[in-house]
Amino acid sequence: MTKKKAKPRSRATVDRIEDDVAVLVVDGQQVTRALSTLPSGVREGDVVDLESGTVDAEATESLRSDVRAARERAMRGKKPPSGDFDL
Numbered sequence: 001m002t003k004k005k006a007k008p009r010s011r012a013t014v015d016r017i018e019d020d021v022a023v024l025v026v027d028g029q030q031v032t033r034a035l036s037t038l039p040s041g042v043r044e045g046d047v048v049d050l051e052s053g054t055v056d057a058e059a060t061e062s063l064r065s066d067v068r069a070a071r072e073r074a075m076r077g078k079k080p081p082s083g084d085f086d087l
Contacts, residue, residue, distance in 0.1 A: 010050040013063065014042055
């Protein structure tokens with residue numbers, strides 16, 4: 001008896017939104033999609049399940065947590081820039 005391998009789910013991360021176009025990262029490659037083809041309310045940093053057409057909230061939060069941790073590691077021991085500025 002052989003086990004069926006689960007088909008990997010097709011997921012994309014929303015890299016950025018430019019007007020009515022979303023730039024997605026799928027398997028390390030950037031692709032563009034019309035924003036209207038993605039779930040309503042999608043935003044930069046969301047992980048989208050392309051099969052179901054939904055935002056994967058758990059994967060999105062995990063990714064955001066990983067990014068926060070990486071930023072904290074990168075900033076350890078570094079002084080913030082001097083002066084006043086707004087972004």
